[in-house]
Amino acid sequence: MSGVRIPTRPTGSGPGEGGAGVLRCRHFDAGECRSCTLIEIPHLEQLAAKEARCRELLPAVPETAWAPAFGGADRGFRNRVKLVVGGSAGRVTLGILGPDRRGVDLRDCRIQAPGIAAVLPAVSRFLDRTGLAPYDVPARRGELKFVHLTMAPEDRGAGGDASGGELMLRFVVRSEAALRALRSRTGELRREFPRAAVISVNLLPEHKAVLEGEREEVLHGETLPMRLGPVTLHLRPRSFFQTNTEAARELYAQVSAWAVEGAPDSVWDLYCGVGGFALHVAHALREAGGQRRARGFRAGPGAPKPTVLGVELGEAAVDSARRSAREAGLDARFTAADATDFALASASRDAPGLLIVNPPRRGIGPVLADWIEGSGVPQLVYSSCNPESLARDLAAMPAYRVREARVFDMFPHTSHLEVAVRLERSA
Ligand SMILES: C[S@@+](CC[C@H](N)C(=O)[O-])C[C@H]1O[C@@H](n2cnc3c(N)ncnc32)[C@H](O)[C@@H]1O
Incomplete structure (x- = not known):
């Protein structure tokens, strides 16, 4: 395992704990609730096992590409x-x-x-x-x-x-x-x-x-x-939102850092929900542009600002994302559409410099993977809650090489996880 970021609160140190970083639960012990299937395993061991599983399932990720996993708190994390x-x-x-x-x-x-x-x-x-x-x-x-x-x-x-x-x-x-x-x-x-x-x-x-x-x-x-942090996301009753606020914050920060590094001229965030990736990336790119200007790097006349576009099926989530963009003064647009239909209907000259996808468990599927493979998009970030469908989708896009990958423990005490990978087009 590569280095593991230590949970923000020490585990297993409170009174009545099981020792060795195990969180005790009276409902689990009494056999009343078995939702936290891994709760008897110390949190850091759970995290190591999740990373090991991702390495095994994702042979497309080179050993050196794995960044330290994000663990976070082992209790009080569900929002x-x-x-x-x-x-x-x-x-x-x-x-x-x-x-x-x-x-x-x-x-x-x-x-x-x-x-x-x-x-x-x-x-x-x-x-x-x-x-x-x-x-x-x-x-x-x-x-x-x-x-x-x-x-x-x-x-x-x-x-x-x-x-x-x-x-x-x-x-x-x-x-x-x-x-x-x-x-x-x-x-x-x-x-x-x-x-x-x-x-x-x-x-x-x-x-x-x-x-x-x-x-x-x-x-x-x-x-x-x-x-x-820098962005306020607006949730409506039926919108999706990541269940672990601390891990979500870290995930958005990680993807924003990757975006700043790649300095794209345009970004799409497909399956954007209420705009978590799009808005954080738009904010980070704006800040990075401001810092470059402050350091005396003058953008050339008419140098375009990166454009950010989010695509999501749910109209209510799109309304929320637009509201967040307005409030934060961010230049990000959102549209309600099926992600695959949207991509297929776009002219190839409109394909973005950076494409972010964060689909439901089933993954992006063969049609969108095929479109990306032929699109010429130079940078891709794929954040997934299902390493199996991620592996399948990556195998369908051989033109891309994984440069960085990171596991986020969005769901401690269960076998579920989030894994984000940054890819570059090599062909
Ligand atoms: C895993 S969530 C990701 C949400 C968002 N990226 C975030 O960080 O909160 C997947 C999102 O995809 C949306 N979705 C599901 N099927 C879709 C489709 N065919 N096209 C576009 N969006 C879709 C869901 O409504 C949900 O908001």
Whole structure:
């Protein structure tokens, strides 16, 4: 393993810890929750195993290209939880359903941000007061299905942690009647949760194994501002966001540093979500340009500023990205489209100097990989949450050589990870 950046907080040092960097969890020990499948392994060993797995799965990455993995904190790192409402009317639990389909309360789960743990008792008291019944899965009766809670980092600048920031509170319910019942309590919700930037209700009438439905009614607010150092990203109820704020910040900083090094004239960020890569890169390129000018390197007359364009399927996420760009005064544009269709419809002269892709688990797929292979794009950054699909996509683009790669432990205690690679065109 190459060097591992030490987690920001020492692991295994608190009272009641398992020693040797193991985070103890009473729910895991009692066999109630097995979500953190690797929790009995010290965090640094988990990280080493993730790096080793990436090396094995990604033979296209030369040994020397691996930068030290980013570990981060082993607890309190999750900025978002999606909790099953269990128990009974007036005595709800918030957590998961056990094997007997009864609710297991995970309000004290140690991987969630401290600010989330702090607010959950008030959430369950509120649900108790409504008198609404939790959804009973075997009987297909009841109303309350899930609570989704996202916590923004506290506004302490780049070093801020995830305790006590603003939040987005969403209730997923079965019926219109439950939606109306919660809507009628909007005032109470706002008084009870003064830090809620967004409160909404999602309707999921179907009996199926998904965490939310298509219809969302916003009771209060519009977006949750996630302040990540130089850029504020705006989340709406159904937008994707990386679940580990600290690791996301590091990932965006890493890709921005790669972009500055490559000094591209134009950038595309495909699968841009609410604009995390595009906006951080636009900011970094602007700063780098300013510093070059301050050092006396005069840009030639009419020297073009790098253009940055993000492409994302979700219209709401695109609106959020545009808002963030406006607020930060950044010259980045966003468009709602399928990433592959967008690339295929572009003239070859419009292909960017740097292409960033961050697709869902399935990867970019053969059609987009084929387009990139024939595109002439000189620099490529691929950030992936699935090394298997990344390996497949890289194999379909032999014109590119991996120059740098780095693992980010976005999901400690599970086998999931994020890996980012920087490639250059060699042919
Ligand atoms: C892994 S997330 C990455 C989001 C963003 N890069 C970030 O850092 O938050 C993948 C994103 O791709 C979007 N997406 C899924 N399929 C897509 C497609 N065919 N074309 C464009 N975007 C798509 C999803 O809505 C989601 O926002």
